[in-house]
Amino acid sequence: MKTIVVFYSLNGNTAFAADRIATTLKADLLALETVKPYPKKGFAKFFHGGKAAVFGDEPELQPFNADLSGYDLILLGTPVWAGTFSPPLRSFCHLAKSCLGDKIIAAFASSSGGSAEKAFKKLENEVGYQFSATLHLVDPLTHPNEGNEKRISDFCRALSNGKNE
Ligand SMILES: Cc1cc2nc3c(=O)[nH]c(=O)nc-3n(C[C@H](O)[C@H](O)[C@H](O)COP(=O)(O)O)c2cc1C
Numbered sequence: 379m380k381t382i383v384v385f386y387s388l389n390g391n392t393a394f395a396a397d398r399i400a401t402t403l404k405a406d407l408l409a410l411e412t413v414k415p416y417p418k419k420g421f422a423k424f425f426h427g428g429k430a431a432v433f434g435d436e437p438e439l440q441p442f443n444a445d446l447s448g449y450d451l452i453l454l455g456t457p458v459w460a461g462t463f464s465p466p467l468r469s470f471c472h473l474a475k476s477c478l479g480d481k482i483i484a485a486f487a488s489s490s491g492g493s494a495e496k497a498f499k500k501l502e503n504e505v506g507y508q509f510s511a512t513l514h515l516v517d518p519l520t521h522p523n524e525g526n527e528k529r530i531s532d533f534c535r536a537l538s539n540g541k542n543e
Pocket residue numbers: 386387388389390391392393423424425426427428456457458459460461462488489490491492493516517518
């Protein structure tokens with residue numbers, strides 16, 4: 379099953395999860411980058427990122443190959459921002475929506491402790507399809523937790539078991 383992991387990460391936690399998932403599933407990786415970067419530190423990080431999430435911004439992304447036609451499974455990864463998914467995922471969904479119809483789609487999210495359920499629901503609404511599986515981790519890079527490896531491998535196993543080759 380040809381798989382791609384598409385993610386946005388501001389401080390590396392979602393990227394860490396994306397990397398582990400891509401390695402386990404032997405998937406390609408696509409890191410979304412905004413043309414105008416969000417601040418990475420301090421008050422500005424929460425102010426600008428939080429505002430962008432709350433107001434449903436759709437930031438311009440750095441160019442990427444949006445041809446997903448060769449993939450069967452697409453995983454979307456995002457940090458939780460103000461209880462929802464991060465704006466670069468909205469931009470990606472907008473650009474790639476027409477290619478998503480015949481794919482299996484799953485999602486993972488990193489938060490600092492808050493729930494990711496609302497973020498998954500809202501991202502599902504944005505994508506227009508239900509996720510086949512979801513995984514929520516708490517700051518897996520900056521607060522490593524020994525349970526994370528198992529949770530990542532359980533998630534990947536669930537996706538592999540669902541494969542229809
Ligand atoms: C703008 C902004 C808003 C955030 N809002 C939440 C939130 O609502 N709930 C939460 O648990 N964590 C929140 N966080 C923390 C991040 O979701 C968390 O640290 C995540 O692991 C960061 O992922 P990253 O390193 O890939 O950027 C927020 C972080 C930022 C920058």
